[in-house]
Amino acid sequence: GESVGLHLPTLSVQEGDNSIINCAYSNSASDYFIWYKQESGKGPQFIIDIRSNMDKRQGQRVTVLLNKTVKHLSLQIAATQPGDSAVYFCAENMEYGNKLVFGAGTILRVKS
Amino acid sequence: NAGVTQTPKFRILKIGQSMTLQCTQDMNHNYMYWYRQDPGMGLKLIYYSVGAGITDKGEVPNGYNVSRSTTEDFPLRLELAAPSQTSVYFCASSPGGGNYNEQFFGPGTRLTVL
Numbered sequence: 138g139e140s141v142g143l144h145l146p147t148l149s150v151q152e153g154d155n156s157i158i159n160c161a162y163s164n165s166a167s168d169y170f171i172w173y174k175q176e177s178g179k180g181p182q183f184i185i186d187i188r189s190n191m192d193k194r195q196g197q198r199v200t201v202l203l204n205k206t207v208k209h210l211s212l213q214i215a216a217t218q219p220g221d222s223a224v225y226f227c228a229e230n231m232e233y234g235n236k237l238v239f240g241a242g243t244i245l246r247v248k249s
Numbered sequence: 250n251a252g253v254t255q256t257p258k259f260r261i262l263k264i265g266q267s268m269t270l271q272c273t274q275d276m277n278h279n280y281m282y283w284y285r286q287d288p289g290m291g292l293k294l295i296y297y298s299v300g301a302g303i304t305d306k307g308e309v310p311n312g313y314n315v316s317r318s319t320t321e322d323f324p325l326r327l328e329l330a331a332p333s334q335t336s337v338y339f340c341a342s343s344p345g346g347g348n349y350n351e352q353f354f355g356p357g358t359r360l361t362v363l
């Protein structure tokens with residue numbers, strides 16, 4: 138079936154460096170792609186989304202890039218901080234009911 | 250607004266026992282969802298609802314039941330608990346209607362079935 142998956146299970150970066158988290162998806166029919174952050178013991182928290190007719194969207198310290206040609210999604214975090222340490226999930230929106238299909242997640246560890 | 254609240258936070262069940270996981274949202278959202286998250290994995294959709302009185306199966310509905318009698322509440326029922334249902338359960342809600350909109354998640358219920 139269709140799925141959303143991640144390339145790297147764990148990413149370690151130095152505080153102040155930029156982080157890039159990658160995601161591959163297979164369902165080209167999805168309208169939206171979303172990044173969530175999940176801190177230990179908490180529910181996922183929305184970070185940023187991008188519609189399928191866009192290739193880049195920027196937020197505060199975060200940028201999402203969408204490459205529909207190779208079905209690839211990435212999340213860039215600028216000047217990574219210790220508070221960014223968490224598990225990051227990509228998800229795609231599945232039409233009726235606003236359903237989400239989640240990838241497996243990437244652990245981001247920020248070293249001080 | 251409290252957002253999405255879930256009770257209990259933790260629960261241990263014996264095989265064959267039943268329980269209801271509670272979920273309430275105070276944002277007047279039409280859409281609500283139940284997900285499970287196994288260790289080291291992403292979230293998988295169990296059931297969802299697009300409004301009071303309407304529920305639909307998600308990716309992994311077997312062993313669960315839901316009801317949606319009010320806009321605010323979306324309880325998840327486990328009738329005969331099995332070890333495979335050991336997981337963290339998240340409830341979420343979104344305004345619904347039309348295009349995609351953000352889902353808001355509760356803090357989760359950690360369930361262990363022994």
